[in-house]
Amino acid sequence: MRxxxxxxxxPDAAHPExxxxxxxxxxxLRGLEGLEVELYEFPPGGQGLARAxxxxxxxxxxxxxxTRRPPSRxxxxxxxxxxxxxxPALAVPARVRALTVxxxxxxxxxxRLATAAVLPCIDLLAAASTSLVRELxxxxxxxxxxxxxxxxxxxxxxxxxxxxxRAELGLDPERPYLLFPADSARPEKRYDRAxxxxxxxxxxxxxxxxxxxxxxxxxxxxxxxxxxxxxREGFGLAVLEALACDVPVLATPVGIHAxxxxxxxxxxxxxxxxxxxxxxxxxxxxxxxxxxxxRQSAARFSARAMAERVRTAWLGAL
Numbered sequence: 001m002r003x004x005x006x007x008x009x010x011p012d013a014a015h016p017e018x019x020x021x022x023x024x025x026x027x028x029l030r031g032l033e034g035l036e037v038e039l040y041e042f043p044p045g046g047q048g049l050a051r052a053x054x055x056x057x058x059x060x061x062x063x064x065x066x067t068r069r070p071p072s073r074x075x076x077x078x079x080x081x082x083x084x085x086x087x088p089a090l091a092v093p094a095r096v097r098a099l100t101v102x103x104x105x106x107x108x109x110x111x112r113l114a115t116a117a118v119l120p121c122i123d124l125l126a127a128a129s130t131s132l133v134r135e136l137x138x139x140x141x142x143x144x145x146x147x148x149x150x151x152x153x154x155x156x157x158x159x160x161x162x163x164x165x166r167a168e169l170g171l172d173p174e175r176p177y178l179l180f181p182a183d184s185a186r187p188e189k190r191y192d193r194a195x196x197x198x199x200x201x202x203x204x205x206x207x208x209x210x211x212x213x214x215x216x217x218x219x220x221x222x223x224x225x226x227x228x229x230x231x232r233e234g235f236g237l238a239v240l241e242a243l244a245c246d247v248p249v250l251a252t253p254v255g256i257h258a259x260x261x262x263x264x265x266x267x268x269x270x271x272x273x274x275x276x277x278x279x280x281x282x283x284x285x286x287x288x289x290x291x292x293x294x295r296q297s298a299a300r301f302s303a304r305a306m307a308e309r310v311r312t313a314w315l316g317a318l
Contacts (some may be wrong), residue, residue, distance in 0.1 A: 001034060001035055001036065001076045001077065001314060001315070001318070002036045002037075002038075002073060002074070002075050002076050002077075003029075003035065003036070003037050003038070003075060003076060003077045003078070003079060003314065004037075004038045004039075004040060004060070004075045004077075004078045004079070004089075004092060004094070005022065005025075005026050005029075005037060005038070005039050005040070005079050005080075005081065006040050006041075006042075006052075006056070006078060006079070006080045006081070006085050006086075006088065006089040006092075007019050007022045007039070007040070007041045007042075007080075007081045007082070007085055008041075008042055008043070008044050008048060008049070008052070008081075008082055008084055008085040009022060009041065009044065009081070009082070010041040010042050010043045010044075010048075011041075012043065014210055015210055016210060016211070016212045016213065017208070017209075017210065017211055017212070017213055017216075018044075019041060020213040021150040021237055022039075022041075022081050022150060023039065024150060024151070024152075024153045024156075024303045025150040025151070025303060025306065025307055025310065026039045027153075027303070028151070028153075028303040028304045028306070028307035029307045029310060029311065031304065031307070032304075032307060032308065032311055034311075035311060040052075040056065040059075042055070042085075042088070049084060049087065049088055052085075052088035053087065053088035053090075053091050054091075056088050056089065056091040056092050057091040057092075060075070060091070060092045060093070061091060061092065061093060074093055074094070075092060075093070075094045075095075076094065076095050076096065076314075076318055077094055077095065077096040077097075077098060077124075077314050077317065077318065078092045078094040078096075078097055078098070079097075079098040079099070079100070079124075079310075079314075080097075080098070080099045080100070081099075081100050081102065082100075082101065082102055082104070082105045083099065083101055083105035083106070083111060083112075083114055083115025083118060084105060084111060084114055084115070086099045086115075086118045086121070086122065087114070087118055090118075090121060095318060096123045096124060096314070096317045096318055097121060097122050097123050097124070098122065098123065098124035098125075098126065098313075098314070098317065099118070099119075099122045099124070099125055099126065100126040100127065100128060100148055100150075101115060101126070101127050101128070101132060101136065101234075102127075102128045102132075102234040102235070103128065103132060103135075103232065103233065103234025103235075104234070106132070106135045106136065106137070107135075107188075107232070112137065115137070116137040116138065116141075119137070119138070119141050123317055124146070124313060124314070124316075124317040125141060125144055125145045125146070126145060126146045126147065126148035126313065127145050127146075127147060127148075127234075128147070128148070128149045128150065128234045128235040128255075129147060129149060129233075129234060129235050129236070129255050129256055130147055131254070131255060132234050132235075132255075133145045133147060146313055148306070148309055148310050148313055149235045149256070149301065149306050150235070150237070150303070150306060151240070151301045151302045151303040151304070151305055151306030151307070152237060152240040152241055152244050152298055152301055152302060152303060153302075153303045154244055154295075154298070154299060154302045154303070154304075156213075156214070156216075156217055157216075157217050157220070157240075157241045157244035157245055157298075158217070158244060158245060158295070159221065159245050159246045159247075159291070159295070160217065160218070160221040160245070161221075162221055162222060162289050164221075165217075165218045165219075165221035165222040166222045168218055169215075169218055169219065169222055171222055175204070176203050176204075176224045176284075176285045177203065177204055177205075177206055177222060177223050177224055178194070178197075178198050178201075178203050178204070178205050178206065178223060178224060178225055178226075178227055178281075179205075179206045179207070179208070179219055179220060179222070179223035179225070179226045179227065180194040180195075180205055180206065180207040180208070180227055181207075181208045181216075181219075181220070181226055181227075181228065181238035181241070181242070182207070182208060182209075182228075182230075182238065183207075183208070183209040183210075184207050184209065185209070187231075188230060188231045188232050189229075189230050189231075190229045190230055190231050190252075190272070191207070193227075193229035193272050194227040194229055196274060197227060197229075197274060197277055197278060197281065198227075200274060200278055201278055201281060201282075201285060203224075203285060205227075206219060206222075206223065216241065217241075217245060220241055220242055220245045220247050221245050221247060223247060224248070224284045224285055224287070224290050225247065225248040225249065225250060225281055225284045225285075225290065226238065226239075226242040226247055226248070226249040226250070227249075227250055227251075227277075228242075228249060228250070228251035228252065228257070229250075229251070229252050229272045229277075230251070230252055230254055230255070231252075231254070232254050232255070233254045233255030233256070233257065234255060235255050235256050236251070236254070236255035236256040236257045236260065239251050239255075239256070239257050239260050239261065240256070240260055240298045240301050241298075242294070243260060243261075243264065243267075243292070243294030243295060243297050243298040244294070244295055244298040244299075245294075245295075246291045246292055246293065246294050246295055247290075247291065247292070247294070248266050248267060248284045248290050248291070248292050249261070249267050249268075249292075249294070250267065250268040250269075250277055250280055250281060251267075251268070251269050252269070252270070252271060252272055253269050253270065253271065256301065257269050260297055260298070260300075260301065261297070262297075263297070264292055264293065264294050264297055265292065265293065266283075266284070266290070266291075266292035266293075267292055267294065268280040
């Protein structure tokens with residue numbers, strides 16, 4: 001099977017982290033037998049959309065007035081990530097068109113309209129989580145949607161000695177740290193909640209913004225605990241990354257959090273309440289090397305396991 005994955009999350013110097021979960025899924029798909037997968041990424045924004053549509057047509061639509069190059073071998077399937085990316089992906093001939101929505105394509109009013117408008121052109125509709133399926137526009141879309149998340153890369157995320165992680169990042173080896181694993185500028189991630197908890201606990205709060213994806217496991221392992229107090233999540237990859245490293249994590253019950261944290265002692269999945277979260281956090285701040293037994297739970301949502309679900313969905317659609 002030959003597939004093209006289209007994403008409007010091309011990274012740049014200011015945002016090297018952008019779209020890493022899509023690239024992880026493509027890497028996992030390429031490791032599965034019988035698949036030939038190409039990735040096309042373009043930058044977010046209106047100009048990126050317009051240029052991507054022209055470029056995809058030039059590259060893959062075959063001989064035309066746009067190009068003199070010979071046609072490329074046709075794709076069996078074109079899979080877009082995020083609703084806006086599905087529009088330029090229509091320029092590529094394919095037997096099956098797929099789309100995975102991730103949350104922001106449904107929460108933003110104008111983007112939601114654009115996503116809803118493209119759904120009649122989509123053969124295989126997917127969402128990153130069950131809760132996100134319920135947010136799809138229209139009962140028909142909700143009935144036919146599948147849950148196809150992008151999973152956690154277990155080769156990149158795993159337990160590292162906390163002292164080693166802190167040494168590589170230049171952090172104090174003795175003092176406690178908390179990690180907010182997102183860009184503080186994204187309001188739905190609720191940095192304000194994490195900051196209030198850190199201040200109440202008199203602990204420094206580290207945050208992940210423009211951090212190279214290869215460095216993220218160091219930041220996770222350096223922390224006494226990871227705080228994910230999000231208002232909403234399309235999936236919840238940060239929780240899985242913490243669990244894969246056996247690092248304690250406190251999270252609100254959105255996205256995949258409740259399922260991932262169920263039965264993992266030393267974690268908390270509950271609505272944000274300063275007193276309750278502080279009580280759950282205290283043992284991890286007092287311990288010199290706090291850990292939880294979380295990797296087995298994270299493995300249920302590994303990049304490879306999720307890629308296998310995607311392959312099954314692709315074959316079913318074809």
